[in-house]
Amino acid sequence: MTITASASAQRAALAAALFLLLMALPAGATDRGPVTNLPLPRYVSLKAAEGNARRGPSLGHRIDWVYKRRGVPLQITAEYGHWRRVQDRDGAGGWIHYSLLSGLRTVLVEQDMLALHRIPSTDSQVLARAELGVIARLGECKPDWCRISAEGQSGWVPKTALWGVDPGEIRD
The missing domain is CATH 2.30.30.40 (SH3 Domains)
Incomplete structure (x- = not known):
């Protein structure tokens, strides 16, 4: 019984310490992309003259949207391998290959x-x-x-x- 109580107390202390650590971080500091470790969400721009936004993160997924304005600002909301889930000002978007995106802010x-x-x-x-x-x-x-x-x-x-x-x- 003492071992269980001790383990329970250790878990509670660990949870309290983790909570305090997270509270000390700047807002949004824990929202990082698993591939790039850059903040999510974040803004980028379309590098290419045209970019396909797909339903999922691969060439095998259906194209839902085609961006046709070089430099259009997009917001990255997720990452998976070489793919970034983006949305535009109207909330439309999908998964775009990272090579079509630029860190240049527009x-x-x-x-x-x-x-x-x-x-x-x-x-x-x-x-x-x-x-x-x-x-x-x-x-x-x-x-x-x-x-x-x-x-x-x-x-x-x-x-x-x-x-x-x-x-x-x-x-x-």
Whole structure:
């Protein structure tokens, strides 16, 4: 009886220690891809001019979706071997071979005629405007603003007007 109680107490102490360790980690630090050990979910872009999103992680699975815009931002939600499960801003997606994806960060403009500002402030000079649906390269991000560039123009925009960057994400 003493051995069982001791083993039970050890399990409880181990569980408590594990709980405290997990609580000390930054949010999301335990959500890592089993293949790359990179955070999940995370954003990438389509490297190829066309990419097939399949129902499962192999060439034998049916194609459910075909992406036809180079640079479109995608969110990786799972990994399996050389395959990454992705979704777009509308939640559509599937499994894409990793060779079709790039770590280059892009975003999708979700506001028509979005003003690109000289500095991260609505009071600053407007340098250009981006139409709804433009794919832009993502640069530095502050808590509420990101610097983007597209077609030779760049400037600061509110983070809420973009898809492909998390609300709390900071980038140098």
